[in-house]
Amino acid sequence: MSDQYPTPGTADPPPMATRVETADAIHVDGGTDSTQSMGQLLGHTMEEISTLFRQEVELAKAELRVEMGKARDEVGKAQAEARKAGKAAGKLGAAGVLGHLALLLITFAAAWALAEVIPAGFAFLVVAIIVGAIAFVLYSAGRKQLRKVSFDNIDFSRIDPKPDQAIEELKETKQWAKQQ
Numbered sequence: 001m002s003d004q005y006p007t008p009g010t011a012d013p014p015p016m017a018t019r020v021e022t023a024d025a026i027h028v029d030g031g032t033d034s035t036q037s038m039g040q041l042l043g044h045t046m047e048e049i050s051t052l053f054r055q056e057v058e059l060a061k062a063e064l065r066v067e068m069g070k071a072r073d074e075v076g077k078a079q080a081e082a083r084k085a086g087k088a089a090g091k092l093g094a095a096g097v098l099g100h101l102a103l104l105l106i107t108f109a110a111a112w113a114l115a116e117v118i119p120a121g122f123a124f125l126v127v128a129i130i131v132g133a134i135a136f137v138l139y140s141a142g143r144k145q146l147r148k149v150s151f152d153n154i155d156f157s158r159i160d161p162k163p164d165q166a167i168e169e170l171k172e173t174k175q176w177a178k179q180q
Helices: 038-114 120-147 166-177
Strands: 016-020 026-029
Touching: 038 120, 038 166
Parallel strands: none
Antiparallel strands: 016 026
8 A cells, every 4th residue: 555545554644745835836744855847847748658659659569569570470481381381282283174175186096096906996995095094193292282281370360460468558647647
């Protein structure tokens, strides 16, 4: 508790100060003398309030910089995983295109060439199986790479966009100002 307000049951309370205000200076009986005018005191108080608000704004800026740094880290992780996914998707797309082209071009050429040795139907079947195997190998490689992509290590929930400490400081300042 403050020295001005004694706890109940204690002996003599300290003498209360009385204020005597004049236009030029303030004198506090029972306290210390002040030769500052009201204008000087008001100016000093406004200067302190201005400094306090500047400090609060700087605190809020610092908190937001920290949170932005966290956000940049998480976005960087997400971008790295997206690049992995893009590469895997490219391989899967290439497998699809090559598989399609293989079925159209190589199948006909190989099947007609093989048709000279065995019946045409079997020739086309053998060529289709070979081309399908190549497409399957490309598909498997792309799928394997895609399974390595993980967004589990990215945690955007740890980013707090509010400058909580600055807000709390401003609430305390408001309470203090109300008491003055």
